[in-house]
Amino acid sequence: MTDIIDLDLGSARDGLAKKAFSALELARTHVQAMEDARSLNAIIIETPDRALADAKAADQRRAKGESLGAMDGIPIAIKDVFCTKGVVSRACSKILDGFSPTYESTVTANLWQAGAVMLGKTNMDEFAMGSSNETSALGPVASPWRRRGDNRPLVPGGSSGGSAAAVAAGVGLGATGSDTGGSIRQPAAFCGLVGVKPTYGRCSRWGMIAFASSLDQAGSFGRTVRDAAIMLRAMAGYDPKDSTSVDRPVPDYEAALTGNVKGLRVGIPKEYRVGGMPAAIEDLWQRGIGWFKDMGATIVDISLPHTKYALPTYYVIAPAEASSNLGRYDGVRFGLRVSGDNVLDMYEKTRATGFGAEVKRRIMIGTYVLSAGYYDAYYLKAQKVRALIARDFTAAFEQVDVVLTPTTPSAAFAHGEIAGDPVAMYLNDVFAVPASLAGLPGVNVPAGLSPEGLPLGLQLLGRTFDESGLLNAAFALERAANFTARAAPWWRQ
Amino acid sequence: MTEVKPYQVEGVTGGWEVVIGMEVHAQVLSQAKLFSGAATAFGAEPNSQVSLVDAAMPGMLPVINEYCVKQAVRTGLGLDATINHYSVFDRKNYFYPDLPAGYQISQYTQPIVGKGKIVLDLPDGSSRTIGITRLHLEQDAGKSVHDQHPDHSYVDLNRSGIALMEIVSEPDLRSPEEAGLYLRKLRTILRYIGSCDGNMDEGSMRADVNVSVRRVGAKFGTRCEIKNVNSIRYVQQAVAYEARRQVDLIENGGKVVQETRLFDASKGVTREMRSKEDAHDYRYFPDPDLLPLELDPHWVEDLKSTLPELPDAKKARYVADLGLSPYDASVLVAEKEAAAYYEAVAKGRDAKFAANWVMGDLFGLLNKAGLDITKTPVGPDQLGSLIDLIKNGTISGRIAKEVFEEMFASGEDPAAIVEAKGLKQVTDTGAIERVIDEVVAGNADKVAEYRSGKEKLFGFFVGQVMKASQGKANPALVNEILKKKLTA
Amino acid sequence: MALDNAAVRKIARLARIEVTEAEVEHYAKELNAILGWIEQLSEVKTDNIAPMSRVVDMKLPMRKDIVSDGGKQADIIVNAPETAAGYFVVPKVVE
Ligand SMILES: [Mg+2]
Numbered sequence A: 001m002t003d004i005i006d007l008d009l010g011s012a013r014d015g016l017a018k019k020a021f022s023a024l025e026l027a028r029t030h031v032q033a034m035e036d037a038r039s040l041n042a043i044i045i046e047t048p049d050r051a052l053a054d055a056k057a058a059d060q061r062r063a064k065g066e067s068l069g070a071m072d073g074i075p076i077a078i079k080d081v082f083c084t085k086g087v088v089s090r091a092c093s094k095i096l097d098g099f100s101p102t103y104e105s106t107v108t109a110n111l112w113q114a115g116a117v118m119l120g121k122t123n124m125d126e127f128a129m130g131s132s133n134e135t136s137a138l139g140p141v142a143s144p145w146r147r148r149g150d151n152r153p154l155v156p157g158g159s160s161g162g163s164a165a166a167v168a169a170g171v172g173l174g175a176t177g178s179d180t181g182g183s184i185r186q187p188a189a190f191c192g193l194v195g196v197k198p199t200y201g202r203c204s205r206w207g208m209i210a211f212a213s214s215l216d217q218a219g220s221f222g223r224t225v226r227d228a229a230i231m232l233r234a235m236a237g238y239d240p241k242d243s244t245s246v247d248r249p250v251p252d253y254e255a256a257l258t259g260n261v262k263g264l265r266v267g268i269p270k271e272y273r274v275g276g277m278p279a280a281i282e283d284l285w286q287r288g289i290g291w292f293k294d295m296g297a298t299i300v301d302i303s304l305p306h307t308k309y310a311l312p313t314y315y316v317i318a319p320a321e322a323s324s325n326l327g328r329y330d331g332v333r334f335g336l337r338v339s340g341d342n343v344l345d346m347y348e349k350t351r352a353t354g355f356g357a358e359v360k361r362r363i364m365i366g367t368y369v370l371s372a373g374y375y376d377a378y379y380l381k382a383q384k385v386r387a388l389i390a391r392d393f394t395a396a397f398e399q400v401d402v403v404l405t406p407t408t409p410s411a412a413f414a415h416g417e418i419a420g421d422p423v424a425m426y427l428n429d430v431f432a433v434p435a436s437l438a439g440l441p442g443v444n445v446p447a448g449l450s451p452e453g454l455p456l457g458l459q460l461l462g463r464t465f466d467e468s469g470l471l472n473a474a475f476a477l478e479r480a481a482n483f484t485a486r487a488a489p490w491w492r493q
Numbered sequence B: 001m002t003e004v005k006p007y008q009v010e011g012v013t014g015g016w017e018v019v020i021g022m023e024v025h026a027q028v029l030s031q032a033k034l035f036s037g038a039a040t041a042f043g044a045e046p047n048s049q050v051s052l053v054d055a056a057m058p059g060m061l062p063v064i065n066e067y068c069v070k071q072a073v074r075t076g077l078g079l080d081a082t083i084n085h086y087s088v089f090d091r092k093n094y095f096y097p098d099l100p101a102g103y104q105i106s107q108y109t110q111p112i113v114g115k116g117k118i119v120l121d122l123p124d125g126s127s128r129t130i131g132i133t134r135l136h137l138e139q140d141a142g143k144s145v146h147d148q149h150p151d152h153s154y155v156d157l158n159r160s161g162i163a164l165m166e167i168v169s170e171p172d173l174r175s176p177e178e179a180g181l182y183l184r185k186l187r188t189i190l191r192y193i194g195s196c197d198g199n200m201d202e203g204s205m206r207a208d209v210n211v212s213v214r215r216v217g218a219k220f221g222t223r224c225e226i227k228n229v230n231s232i233r234y235v236q237q238a239v240a241y242e243a244r245r246q247v248d249l250i251e252n253g254g255k256v257v258q259e260t261r262l263f264d265a266s267k268g269v270t271r272e273m274r275s276k277e278d279a280h281d282y283r284y285f286p287d288p289d290l291l292p293l294e295l296d297p298h299w300v301e302d303l304k305s306t307l308p309e310l311p312d313a314k315k316a317r318y319v320a321d322l323g324l325s326p327y328d329a330s331v332l333v334a335e336k337e338a339a340a341y342y343e344a345v346a347k348g349r350d351a352k353f354a355a356n357w358v359m360g361d362l363f364g365l366l367n368k369a370g371l372d373i374t375k376t377p378v379g380p381d382q383l384g385s386l387i388d389l390i391k392n393g394t395i396s397g398r399i400a401k402e403v404f405e406e407m408f409a410s411g412e413d414p415a416a417i418v419e420a421k422g423l424k425q426v427t428d429t430g431a432i433e434r435v436i437d438e439v440v441a442g443n444a445d446k447v448a449e450y451r452s453g454k455e456k457l458f459g460f461f462v463g464q465v466m467k468a469s470q471g472k473a474n475p476a477l478v479n480e481i482l483k484k485k486l487t488a
Numbered sequence C: 001m002a003l004d005n006a007a008v009r010k011i012a013r014l015a016r017i018e019v020t021e022a023e024v025e026h027y028a029k030e031l032n033a034i035l036g037w038i039e040q041l042s043e044v045k046t047d048n049i050a051p052m053s054r055v056v057d058m059k060l061p062m063r064k065d066i067v068s069d070g071g072k073q074a075d076i077i078v079n080a081p082e083t084a085a086g087y088f089v090v091p092k093v094v095e
């Protein structure tokens, strides 16, 4: 039999059902893996006692024939962006030092309701602002992956870098992420995982620390499409506490995974062929197109003419919303306070000390684009361009069922490699951001290796609320790509 | 009617006109807050009526209270205003310790209610129409307490998130009196609608007053905004003070700068607000946590058809159907409860006569006792019965006043008082003649004077007769018989 | 629309972030680079295009007017840096 630690979520679920092992054994194995992987800095708060208690409860339910289903007894890790009751939650910012919520986010509450076992909180870019996990106040995350013959630590991507690194290192069978402009799909691509961001409105944002409210959406990481689908189903659902949550039933995503894509119309947007894209990425994309063809899908060339403007649009809207969302971090009710001569001084010192460089940069940009005299030229303009970008997708989805693109323009890079140039960093999300602006679901499927031996992913985008169709296409792609590479476990020493 | 002289501030260089615009924050009478389920009751323990949303905890989101939307629309209809079927909630961003999120959810470019009007009832019976610019829904902030500690302020978020209607007027008001009348009339309308209790002591209605001065007919001057004035009297004082200050400033070669000021009630002055020194740039933008507010036109129509009769309509009806003077009608409709009381008294009776009793005797005693109409010891049925006793000649008007005072003190029915005290009017001609004969006999000298032409003495005789009958003699009969006896 | 140091200071003040003189220089450079890159949006023709007002096509949901929350002063202030008698405490605000 395979070692328990090597099982993916789907297989572990089956093993628990057959009583091949207990949830407690599974939890112990993952707690051990978590301890072994501390050098990655992927998990910033470990909750082993909680994990074991959760697992025992799952075993008791199972013994009584009251198992809660697919997630019952499954150990997972939670991105620090989700507020977890009694467990410090700070979006990896110094400004939320010691903040212990008295409430549980809807997404995590749904997971616990489904029986999931909590291992700990994962590292992330501060307030989800970053694409490399280097902006975390708790230090960078080392990707489990390394370039062939090169021991330099690589970034896991971001902002859900800790979640991606954890699952890729076998710590947890899945992890939650949040995606504002690629923060699930890009790290999934860098770490060789499946990462899915559902349609905006599918998962509740209640209790998820806000970055950019019109873009933020929770999603899941798994080793396989099935894993990500099982977990997403448990997370999703209507929440009357979130005015942007959609009141629609959540389908059984796993049941939709037939792998049949005959007649599926797969759109290939010509605008995603950007200059300077490495040959390996272009090749992978072509291979993806070939796989779909071979499986009987129809390839359709489409145009998304405003693609080029998505990134600058995003870098107006997201910072604008962030500048306002982060106004609540003022040292009055929670988190860090740096005292000052008066209230103003206290605010300025608290925020100057509590926020890191990238967060401050974005607050400044956001404040500027909303300020008197600039609102129309920047913010309003960006919201108009955003409408055009969304319209491009609406038109495209009249012709196709899914859109296939590369997920990132490159493989993972080393720590510090592009940290000095904000715009170069932003370009990481060039393929991810357009769908975020339009609120569409997207998924990364690991599909190949770069010449240096690093994972590369393909992105599929779907119609609004058609996660089932999207995940089935991803499932077919996953089978065709047959990506089996795993990072060598150097971190276990 | 005397011509009312327009209000002016007399300066050394001549007269100045005052231009006033009003922004009133009226708290919606709802159980729960605008975007959270916490209670709105007044006077609770600090931070006890606060939800995680009101404290702007990380990850918290607003969900709107339908009832507050409904009350804003009903109020808009009561102000004869345009209801906007599409409106947007914006964030107004600024930092203040009692503003937990760092922004207030408000409505900026697309409010729920557009242009409307309020008609002021002036004391001379005429009226003046004041334009309403808009009404929008927004959240209240918390409360900072500054006087508990020498170098700390204390923050209580119980008010944070309570629904307010901000009602903005055009700069159409021209005197402190008009400013007062405007607030009274607005409060009347809000109370009729039931959307706000208008209680300024508890802060459920607060006024921001914009004041500027100009030469009559000239362009508007630079205005100052006096924030959060919490009584009508203070508004009037603040306007008078501020207008004088601006005139003195200009006449001494200074310039009015646009600024936010506070009214210091203990000194009766306005002063610059230090915490607002910073030029503000609120960076409004649509709140991405909320969607646009779209109203079903049928729903709005339904609300319109179920609105109560409003003060202007009621006043018009009192004038047209009941024959009251415009001024009397406006006094009676000023409070919904008073109007209802009056109508109950007037029903099936002489409406003008009833109006005199309600406005004169009842309001007089209530006022003296410091009571509200809702606390009146004399019910409308009782006052009605009293009027009936006068009208059917059981008691005289003079006795009636005495009876009414007794009713007010004891709460007893008028008939019982009249009975117990034997106050029934004497209409027995023989009895009255006997009294008159006594009076005539006892004042032979005055009778002679009267008969020789000093007709003024007639009043004296009436008085003597009434006194002798302890006020119970029917005055008409006394007049008639006395005249006969004196001329005989 | 290049940002000068004064503009950076003004933005930092609005955002309530203390900046040192050295940081002002640095921010001016960085923000100008980002804004310059954003400038390309002006190429897009947006006449008669309504700005995006919602991501999902749905109506604003509403709650009933029922008191369902509050009564948890301890939870509200438990994470505060300074409290007294149930209040949050801040340095004196002078109105
Ligand atoms: Mg105002």
Ligand SMILES: [Zn+2]
Pocket: B025, B138, B166
């Ligand atoms: Zn207001």
